[in-house]
Amino acid sequence: xxxxxxxxxxxxxxxxxxxxxxxxxxxxxxxxxxxxxxxxxxxxxxxxxxxxxxxxxxxxxxxxxxxxxxxxxxxxxxxxxxxxxxxxxxxxxxxxxxxxxxxxxxxxxxxxxxxxxxxxxxxxxxxxxxxxxxxxxxxxxxxxxxxxxxxxxxxxxxxxxxxxxxxxxxxxxxxxxxxxxxxxxxxxxxxxxxxxxxxxxxxxxxxxxxxxxxxxxxxxxxxxxxxxxxxxxxxxxxxxxxxxxxxxxxxxxxxxxxxxxxxxxxxxxxxxxxxxxxxxxxxxxxxxxxxxxxxxxxxxxxxxxxxxxxxxxxxxxxxx
Numbered sequence: 001x002x003x004x005x006x007x008x009x010x011x012x013x014x015x016x017x018x019x020x021x022x023x024x025x026x027x028x029x030x031x032x033x034x035x036x037x038x039x040x041x042x043x044x045x046x047x048x049x050x051x052x053x054x055x056x057x058x059x060x061x062x063x064x065x066x067x068x069x070x071x072x073x074x075x076x077x078x079x080x081x082x083x084x085x086x087x088x089x090x091x092x093x094x095x096x097x098x099x100x101x102x103x104x105x106x107x108x109x110x111x112x113x114x115x116x117x118x119x120x121x122x123x124x125x126x127x128x129x130x131x132x133x134x135x136x137x138x139x140x141x142x143x144x145x146x147x148x149x150x151x152x153x154x155x156x157x158x159x160x161x162x163x164x165x166x167x168x169x170x171x172x173x174x175x176x177x178x179x180x181x182x183x184x185x186x187x188x189x190x191x192x193x194x195x196x197x198x199x200x201x202x203x204x205x206x207x208x209x210x211x212x213x214x215x216x217x218x219x220x221x222x223x224x225x226x227x228x229x230x231x232x233x234x235x236x237x238x239x240x241x242x243x244x245x246x247x248x249x250x251x252x253x254x255x256x257x258x259x260x261x262x263x264x265x266x267x268x269x270x271x272x273x274x275x276x277x278x279x280x281x282x283x284x285x286x287x288x289x290x291x292x293x294x295x296x297x298x299x300x301x302x303x304x305x306x307x308x309x310x311x312x313x314x315x316x317x318x319x320x
Contacts, residue, residue, distance in 0.1 A: 002111050005031045005113055005115050006028045006029060006117065007117050007308075007311055008032075008033065008099075008117070008118050009023070010092070010119070010120050010121065011034070011253070012034035012045055012121065013123050014046060014287065015046075015301065016032055016121030016304060017074060017076075018073070018304030019119045019307045020084070021073070021077045023312065024080035028311070028312060031083045032085070033088075033103060035086070036086065036088045045074070047144075047288075048066035048069060049066060053065060054297065056296075058298065089101055092260065093111070097116065099116075116315060116320055118282065119276075120257065120285040120286070121289065121304060123252075123300075124251060125250065125253060126144035127250065128248075129214055129246060131215075131217060133218070136220075137217055137244075140223065144247070146169075146170040146245055148296075149245075150177045151177060156178055157179055157182070157243075158174050158177075158182070158243040158244075159181075159239065159243070160174065160183045161245070161247060162185065162246070162249075163183075163186070163187060164191045164247075164249065166249060167183060168192045168200045169247075170245050171203075172200060172203060174243075178205070182207050182208070183200070183209070184226075187210070188211055211232050214226050214244075218238060223241060223244050250292075251267065252268045252288065254267055254289060261279065261283065266292055268289065271284075276306045281314070282314055284310050286300070286303035291303065
């Protein structure tokens, strides 16, 4: 018979780990299945494991390295009695209670765990360009979050890759810090809304390179330049830059829940306003898997707290 748990948390990062801390302190003995290090879409510790210095998380006036911060979260969850399994959930069945969770073979007849409540904290993955240099330079001049890392590029030349609203929002934010911001877009027209385009075109610090793609990001230990190719002429140039921000979108890690939980049009999990509750009673979602607006470590942690409290109160209402 599979082990029956009060709370199973799928995913980690600031949201999942905060949910583990709160539910453990409530004596709910949560199990957090944190993902696998080999998985790009299910990284234990979330996207902060791929960053370097974090300066905007409250309580660390001198900043803290992303992996160190997530290590402290993890230690705190363990201290209060959370159980953490380093594995990837392969299948869930949320059609009836107790919910079923598989780790390993998704076709196994019996699930690995049964759960009275499930907290989904699988996060979202930034879409990347697919270059080998991205893995080497992510967190070393290459970023996917201007709000997180723009401060590090004061009076530097910055490149933003993308053509949607997100790219222009990143570019305008970065003009507060950078000496110049160049938006690289593979087409001649932007996908961004008219109002965002008007604002970007009116900003003297922003220039645009049309019909251009990034073939490589140059630098051994830090970003030094980008190799750009014009898709119409095939002309290749190396453009010096201290920072490169890839802003071609995010993909929520929701494959497990397609057909089981309602999704927004953009693929993010739908939660009831002001709560972590999904359309399935006893299933809660927190962090970037349901947040397509803020996408910050601190807001993810806050929503993890909400999910744990929502789960605790729901269990109480069910007499557990």
